Amino acid sequence: MSLPEAFIEKMTRLLGQEEAQAFFASYEKPRAYGLRANLLKITPEQLQALVNFPLRRIAFCKTGFYFNPDDHPGRQAFHQAGLYYIQEPSAMAVAAFADAQPGEKVLDLCAAPGGKSTQLAAAMQNQGLLVANEIFPKRAKILSENIERMGIRNAIVTNETPEKLADYFPGYFDKILVDAPCSGEGMFRKDPEAASYWSPAHVNECAALQSQILDQAYRMLKTGGTLIYSTCTFSPEENERTIEAALERFPDLTVQALEKIGGIADARAKWSISQKKQLKHAARLWPHQLEGEGHFICKLLKTADSAEARLREAVSVKEAQLHDYRFFEKAALREPLSGCFQQYGNQLFLLPESCPDLKPLRVIRAGLHLGEFKKNRFEPNHALALALPISQFQSVLALNNQSCDRYLRGETLPVSADKKGWTIAALDGFPLGWGKATAGQLKNNYPKGLRRRGLVYPE
Numbered sequence: 001m002s003l004p005e006a007f008i009e010k011m012t013r014l015l016g017q018e019e020a021q022a023f024f025a026s027y028e029k030p031r032a033y034g035l036r037a038n039l040l041k042i043t044p045e046q047l048q049a050l051v052n053f054p055l056r057r058i059a060f061c062k063t064g065f066y067f068n069p070d071d072h073p074g075r076q077a078f079h080q081a082g083l084y085y086i087q088e089p090s091a092m093a094v095a096a097f098a099d100a101q102p103g104e105k106v107l108d109l110c111a112a113p114g115g116k117s118t119q120l121a122a123a124m125q126n127q128g129l130l131v132a133n134e135i136f137p138k139r140a141k142i143l144s145e146n147i148e149r150m151g152i153r154n155a156i157v158t159n160e161t162p163e164k165l166a167d168y169f170p171g172y173f174d175k176i177l178v179d180a181p182c183s184g185e186g187m188f189r190k191d192p193e194a195a196s197y198w199s200p201a202h203v204n205e206c207a208a209l210q211s212q213i214l215d216q217a218y219r220m221l222k223t224g225g226t227l228i229y230s231t232c233t234f235s236p237e238e239n240e241r242t243i244e245a246a247l248e249r250f251p252d253l254t255v256q257a258l259e260k261i262g263g264i265a266d267a268r269a270k271w272s273i274s275q276k277k278q279l280k281h282a283a284r285l286w287p288h289q290l291e292g293e294g295h296f297i298c299k300l301l302k303t304a305d306s307a308e309a310r311l312r313e314a315v316s317v318k319e320a321q322l323h324d325y326r327f328f329e330k331a332a333l334r335e336p337l338s339g340c341f342q343q344y345g346n347q348l349f350l351l352p353e354s355c356p357d358l359k360p361l362r363v364i365r366a367g368l369h370l371g372e373f374k375k376n377r378f379e380p381n382h383a384l385a386l387a388l389p390i391s392q393f394q395s396v397l398a399l400n401n402q403s404c405d406r407y408l409r410g411e412t413l414p415v416s417a418d419k420k421g422w423t424i425a426a427l428d429g430f431p432l433g434w435g436k437a438t439a440g441q442l443k444n445n446y447p448k449g450l451r452r453r454g455l456v457y458p459e
């Protein structure tokens with residue numbers, strides 16, 4: 001592939017002739033494709049046994065697999081059911097290193113389209129609070145759709161600037177991920193167009209933006225909290241030097257050692273100005289050293305005392321307001337849901353536990369979207385179908401490959417005459433969406449925007 005001349009020169013100077021040769025040779029090799037099992041729905045072993053195409057383990061991510069692109073896992077019904085997320089393999093190392101835990105307060109500050117947020121959420125097992133933020137509205141919508149598909153219940157999707165979030169959440173989060181906008185040098189093989197936007201000036205602009213974002217992230221971190229910084233670029237200006245500059249602005253931050261497994265390498269402290277030894281604890285993923293694209297990952301611990309934001313908790317709507325929802329719930333679900341219910345217009349959401357009041361923020365998704373109040377009735381949202389296990393639904397239509405394809409195209413399906421009301425259409429025990437059964441037919445409620453146009457299953 002053709003790479004910018006100045007990029008070739010710079011990388012050759014940085015790496016030296018011998019390593020540069022191996023590095024540039026990787027651009028002539030095919031790239032690796034990856035997907036990640038969604039632990040909220042399935043284990044990696046179960047997924048491997050379930051799908052009809054081969055999966056090969058990724059050494060540095062326990063839930064990740066390589067797949068053959070000819071198998072098109074993105075077109076499979078199990079993808080629509082949220083059993084896996086298609087993600088560039090090296091990118092999986094970032095959230096794996098973040099090591100989010102159930103019950104924590106976690107922020108993904110630059111989150112769209114959601115690869116790392118969905119991985120953080122899987123590790124959190126729907127316990128605690130995940131704020132997934134994206135500054136651009138269109139990208140925030142895609143992020144929100146991916147959060148929905150993966151069945152995540154404890155995520156708030158926001159569309160804010162880092163500054164606005166930092167004003168609201170000072171000293172609040174246990175973990176913050178800054179997967180920063182960058183010059184994307186590590187993705188030239190995956191996205192050759194990215195190479196055409198590259199210039200040394202762009203590298204410097206990105207570095208300046210990254211420092212601004214890190215300043216806001218630092219403000220939001222608790223004492224003892226950890227900040228994961230990552231990019232998909234090689235330039236020292238956006239990696240070792242960005243971290244080095246952050247260490248100078250915030251002397252209490254320390255770089256935490258990362259376990260260098262599966263071909264992951266130390267960061268290159270010698271590419272910084274100060275050559276601080278601790279910089280090598282950060283990680284670099286190189287396309288000539290492992291099967292994946294280029295990435296940089298650094299984990300920082302904050303030790304300075306910071307006053308924690310005491311935010312007002314959101315207050316649930318009154319039970320009387322839930323009357324139509326409870327009526328639906330009694331007929332359609334096996335166990336009632338509890339927690340903090342919030343109504344926005346006609347839409348009803350169930351917030352994550354101990355969720356702060358969200359009014360001052362631009363919120364795209366407030367936890368689990370339960371559905372919509374219509375005149376004297378409640379209509380469930382697609383998110384609810386994807387967020388609960390099959391055992392929670394009273395009425396289920398088990399699909400086969402053919403009826404599954406018809407369901408995903410939006411067709412009406414035959415059901416036994418005794419089936420009535422809101423019914424989950426499921427494949428192999430995994431919910432795909434709602435339908436409403438009446439008089440031997442299942443009226444299809446699969447969202448119009450997600451419907452398939454041709455026969456694509458099974459491939």
Ligand SMILES: C[S@@+](CC[C@H](N)C(=O)[O-])C[C@H]1O[C@@H](n2cnc3c(N)ncnc32)[C@H](O)[C@@H]1O
Nearest residue numbers: 110111112113114115116135136139179180181
């Ligand atoms: C590398 S991408 C994030 C990828 C994402 N974490 C994932 O795993 O799917 C960086 C994100 O930062 C966002 N971004 C761009 N400018 C920003 C800014 N000034 N502040 C915060 N985020 C910004 C971009 O829109 C983009 O979605």
